[in-house]
Amino acid sequence: MKKILNFITDHRFIIGIQAVLSIILVVSIALVNILPMRFLIVIGAFLAILTLLMYLFAKSSSIESRNVQIRPLIGKIISVVISIFLLVCCVFIQTGKAAVNQVTSEYDYVTYSLVVKKESPYYKAEDILNKTVAYNPNGTKINKALDKLSKKVSSYGISELYGVEAVVDALYNKQADAILMNEGSRTLVNEYKESFNKDTRVIWNCKFKSYNKIKEEKTLDILKDPFCVYISGIDSRGSVQEVSRSDVNILMTINVPAHQVLVTSIPRDAWVTLVDAKAKDKLTHSGLTGTQNTVKTVEKFLDVDISYYARVNFESLVKVVDALGGIDVYSDKNLEAWTGQPIKEGWNHMNGQMALSFSRERHAYTSGDRHRAQNQQDVLQAIIKKMASPAIITHYTDILNAIDGTFVTDMPMNEMARVANDQLNTGAEWSFQKSMVSGSGKMMKGGYYMPNTNLYYMIPDENSVKQNKEYIKKMLKGESFTAQ
Template structure:
């Protein structure tokens, strides 16, 4: 027969009931606070929180039943203490997320309208700005990528446009380099790109290079495939000359920025730079989809707070995160860089009386980009795939328009 493990009068005196009740109350308060904070982020599917709540209740009941037993009671108290600590960390975790979202978002779309972002295609402008510290309203954009997203088919097209592309500058009736559109505000860049490709650009994300490095470092680096072996030119204050090999390279923030900015090492200059920029973005998206990123959550939130801004609202971002956590679906990501003729010098709107180097757009490559954009927006499956249903899909390698 098993020995009796119940309480004795001495044990009851040594561990007065009030201590157990205090732990129960503390655990309950912290658990409720953590659940409320996680709910406030609106990033977690409701069934996640329901499951977590049920588990917390089960642990609470277990502790209550075991509190009178010496050995099991000690284990239960230890488990309760650890759980309470975890709930306190959860509160901090959620508060960091809410604070960071408040700092970087400027959109005002809320409620059911915000949820449309997970059921309707949209176009997002990704702008990389060569500034330090906080982002300014008007600044030249060195990275200009349109992310065409269809959340139903789980298909994304990344369209990179060279900074020196000679385009119709929105609202002026004149032509200029694409990068100069940013001098008149991000809306000018969005409208200019929208005019080039015949679409409406819905939202934007702007980030400066210091913020980019911080985000990659917060991810513990990224793995990027390089088409060439080369050494990048250094940039004072950002990074030293950096060596890359043909094949896979693990990059920290400085190396990733060097890889994404280099153009002098390539015969095609800006064209290859655009391809490399999208390789970096794809590597970052891979990391963002990984559950392991949760361990770097607070560092990631701190990295984006001062150097990153988006016109997406908190509700829209939360809806996108909630969608991905709900199904962990794979996405098809296709990349295309438009091309043009190099070496031309001509008049630009923002530099009256001067002739500046520009890249004249190749009409065929622009038409190819327009076709890809419309294919994603209309819900067509990616080449070689059946009609999308949110199931597994492959990621396409970057390509250059012929």
């Protein structure tokens, strides 16, 4: 026992632990690949010198002196404290790496519910034996949902109906005993039938992964080649990976070598062709069958190749802005947002809730949705600028905690790390240009999901679409231009 105690209190053992933890920390930082090499060399050199100094300080001396005898003990204690700190740093880095990995995903999740009228005698899936189930055959993973239902119910009739109206009406008009509904469309259903949630109940549901990787292979080098990222702001208050309408639609064209960004906004109500349905409807409704469908719809609409996507929900905006310590955004007028917070004309230092309310406000402006899109662009620009500053290091943990469960992208972790590494290495200022697709509003019927309901649509102006296509192409080619 005494030998073991002497061994673990020996200065060589204690300093050895410090040296090993120092090496592990440097390797961990290197593997994350966020810090430039010159920073890594400085950290490694500092830890090596610190280890050497602690070795000399903790080493016993042959001189018989009270002060000389106390010094090794103090040195050992300091070394233990340093080792604990190094261990915490290693855990911190690995936790951060795991958090970043969690935001990288190639899947959406879609939930189907078997819905019946509240007064019906059906309380579980088995109760619809030999009954009729209505559904929209164009739904993501709908066939898998039907297969899973068939394992619960041996026999039932089906009624294939297109659009939200037809499926809901079938339930209310008793043409169907139950409907199989994509939960992502519940908000849309409630807009059509306001009492739907009160009138119905769910007796069974199932959940599936929906593969949404945009490109199987990407040959671009993001530090050399300009590329496009589609950003979807969804209206889901649940998981960011749940299939939902896409209420904010922004295409970012990024030129890393030139440190330039073009932000192109597309109104949520834009009248576009949904790629999966091959029919016209609002762009926001493309998200009801998954991110991949929205990306393909935007690609076709703007004649562009999108390399990556990112999905955020409203909760993530609040958390990220707060994690960054707030952002500075310019408002062109005094207004009181829906949260009751006053926003003054001029520069405002906004917390997360204020930034969200500013991004969603449209009633205070004569141009409505168009001005709201401008505000969203301004908030996005402020967030990117803050994240491109040293704040990304000082608020690293807070940012990772903020995006947990509220942000997802298909950009691999190593690619995100390369961009962060390049930014920390160059410290360059980014220039932003902003544009948006404009058009004219129109109340009309004919949308794919609700063909018989009079809804507001934004009919894109052909010249505006053409102009935005040109801006994007010029940014991708590295040509200079000024967005109007």
